[in-house]
Amino acid sequence: MVKDKKKHSEEKIENVDTEETTSAETVSEKSLDEKELNKIKEEREASKEEEYKNKIDELNDKLMRQMAEFDNFRKRTEKEKSQMYDLGAKGIVEKILPIIDNFERGLGSLSEEEREGAFAKGIDKVYKQLMQCLADVGVTPIEAVGKEFNPEIHNAVMHGEDENLGENTVAEEMQKGYMYKESVVRPSMVKVVN
Structure with missing residues (x-):
């Protein structure tokens, strides 16, 4: 009976050892699984951060390109507006030139006596004023x-x-x-x- 008790207690000890080993392995497996899970989570978060950073860089690049494109558009529009103004002004000047030619021919055909008259002096002043106006605009x-x-x-x-x-x-x-x-x-x- 003593032998049986001894045998029985040894079996119990073996069972407890086996249970402890199994439970230690389970705990060890659980801790490995948690470590792996944490590692996977960290990798996912790093991957998401990298993805977000790439997306931010891409959006910044698009923004910079749009700003540069808008700046080029603004400069081109200003240049076109200036060219249109110059073209319009040049067209008006072309129409005024025959009038200037007529003033010069008229004043050139006057004799010295006629140039001293009030009418000729008035015409000469109008001609000079017109020429000054044209000089002021270029x-x-x-x-x-x-x-x-x-x-x-x-x-x-x-x-x-x-x-x-x-x-x-x-x-x-x-x-x-x-x-x-x-x-x-x-x-x-x-x-x-x-």
């Missing part, structure tokens, strides 16, 4: 006589010989040319000698 006459012929601003309608003047020099101006800022509104009609 319209200037092209210098021609005595200058070297430049096909961009001069239109040669006559050719002659003059030994006193150098080669390819403008000797006479038939019709005055004008520039609006940097562009030619009307080239000067000139006689060129060489």
Whole structure:
């Protein structure tokens, strides 16, 4: 009986040892599973953070591109508006030039006696005022006589010989040319000698 009790208690001890081992393994497995789960969660969070960071970078890039595109659009619009203004102003100047030509012809045809009259002085003042207005907006006459012929601003309608003047020099101006800022509104009609 003592042997049986001893045997029975040894069996109990083995069972308890086996249970403890199983329970220790379960605890160990649980802790491994929790560690792995935590690791997986951290990896997922890092992956999501990386994804969010990439998305933010992508959106920032899109925003910067849109801002640059808008800035280019604004500059292009300003330039087009300026060009349209210049084109309109140039068109008006072209229409005024024949009037200026008529003023100059009229004043040029007056004798010295007629130039002293009140009417001629009034016309001369109106002509000077008109020329000042044009100068204020950027319209200037092209210098021609005595200058070297430049096909961009001069239109040669006559050719002659003059030994006193150098080669390819403008000797006479038939019709005055004008520039609006940097562009030619009307080239000067000139006689060129060489």
